[in-house]
Amino acid sequence: MTDVAVDTSELRKTYVTSSGVTEAVAGLTLRVGRGELFGLLGPNGAGKTTTMGMLTTRIAPTSGTAAVAGADVVGDPIAVRRSIGVVPQYNNLDRQLTALENLEFSGRYAGLTAKAARRRALELLELFSMESRAGAKINEMSGGQAQRVMLARALMRRPDILFLDEPTSGLDPQTRVNLWDILRRMRADGQTIVLSTHYMEEAESLCDRIAIVDHGTLLACDTLDALKASTDLETVLTLTYETDADAEKIIAQVKELAGVTNAEASGENLRVFTLTPDGVLAALVRVGQDAGLALADVRIVRPSLETVFLNLTGREYRE
Numbered sequence: 001m002t003d004v005a006v007d008t009s010e011l012r013k014t015y016v017t018s019s020g021v022t023e024a025v026a027g028l029t030l031r032v033g034r035g036e037l038f039g040l041l042g043p044n045g046a047g048k049t050t051t052m053g054m055l056t057t058r059i060a061p062t063s064g065t066a067a068v069a070g071a072d073v074v075g076d077p078i079a080v081r082r083s084i085g086v087v088p089q090y091n092n093l094d095r096q097l098t099a100l101e102n103l104e105f106s107g108r109y110a111g112l113t114a115k116a117a118r119r120r121a122l123e124l125l126e127l128f129s130m131e132s133r134a135g136a137k138i139n140e141m142s143g144g145q146a147q148r149v150m151l152a153r154a155l156m157r158r159p160d161i162l163f164l165d166e167p168t169s170g171l172d173p174q175t176r177v178n179l180w181d182i183l184r185r186m187r188a189d190g191q192t193i194v195l196s197t198h199y200m201e202e203a204e205s206l207c208d209r210i211a212i213v214d215h216g217t218l219l220a221c222d223t224l225d226a227l228k229a230s231t232d233l234e235t236v237l238t239l240t241y242e243t244d245a246d247a248e249k250i251i252a253q254v255k256e257l258a259g260v261t262n263a264e265a266s267g268e269n270l271r272v273f274t275l276t277p278d279g280v281l282a283a284l285v286r287v288g289q290d291a292g293l294a295l296a297d298v299r300i301v302r303p304s305l306e307t308v309f310l311n312l313t314g315r316e317y318r319e
């Protein structure tokens with residue numbers, strides 16, 4: 001056993017369809033250590049599910065290599081599958097069966113005896129505070145309950161590495177925080193976890209290291225602190241004016257203001273990068289007024305994963 005849980009090199013998936021060619025994953029090289037809680041963060045369509053699919057042997061790479069728990073995903077998919085637990089993005093439990101039955105089937109499939117499968121299933125249902133729902137059918141459950149059953153199912157065979165594809169999307173904030181606690185506890189027990197998410201706050205509060213992906217490309221990969229440090233801790237001010245394209249009018253002037261590191265116009269928005277947000281904001285308001293521009297909205301994004309993303313891509317994360 002090595003210290004490396006996941007090791008990819010120039011991993012690529014190209015889809016060719018009638019509507020064109022999509023580089024879903026465009027040459028991804030990354031490494032996840034054992035015991036890490038590793039986050040793959042990116043907006044919709046970034047390539048997270050495709051990456052997860054290749055790492056869990058569901059999707060064949062177009063080129064490049066990936067080793068999971070020391071086994072090659074193409075050369076030895078069976079060994080990979082034996083080492084992993086997977087929680088997919090969408091509920092694929094058997095909806096007509098109960099939680100307990102879903103878990104028992106999965107355990108039997110993984111080679112446990114009927115008795116061992118039941119014992120493990122009950123143990124996991126208890127761990128996720130689902131023991132009272134053991135006999136409930138999946139189609140009678142809330143999204144958060146089904147999510148916990150999926151997580152329990154992935155743990156039936158005590159996997160080396162757990163893959164979770166957007167495990168908290170669609171959950172209410174309370175349920176999300178509960179799941180974070182569960183994942184933190186598992187991490188503390190030494191479980192290696194690779195999760196994808198489009199929630200910045202999820203990556204920020206949960207992950208040891210974060211890979212930021214967009215358009216199939218790895219933009220950065222590091223700890224939260226290192227990622228933040230890489231942007232010089234700039235605050236980003238986004239000013240919205242009442243008429244389209246007005247920001248263009250003052251951009252040259254804004255760039256000259258003391259404390260402004262960069263400024264760019266995008267539609268009616270003016271985006272200003274600064275290390276001294278308070279003074280700059282006041283100056284910006286004056287410049288706008290002098291140009292006769294009516295301000296509709298101001299957004300202040302303090303140094304965070306969001307400003308890292310902006311710096312790397314020049315785009316707002318949620319655009």
Ligand SMILES: Nc1ncnc2c1ncn2[C@@H]1O[C@H](COP(=O)(O)OP(=O)(O)OP(=O)(O)O)[C@@H](O)[C@H]1O
Pocket residue numbers: 015016017022023024025042043044045046047048049050051089198
């Ligand atoms: N089977 C497929 N055939 C063609 N294109 C695909 C296929 N699967 C994914 N894509 C495309 O590949 C890109 C990446 O998709 P992917 O599902 O990996 O993104 P994602 O990061 O998981 O997004 P989301 O946050 O919406 O789940 C998208 O442009 C998507 O349209």
Ligand SMILES: [Mg+2]
Pocket residue numbers: 048049050089165166
């Ligand atoms: Mg996805």
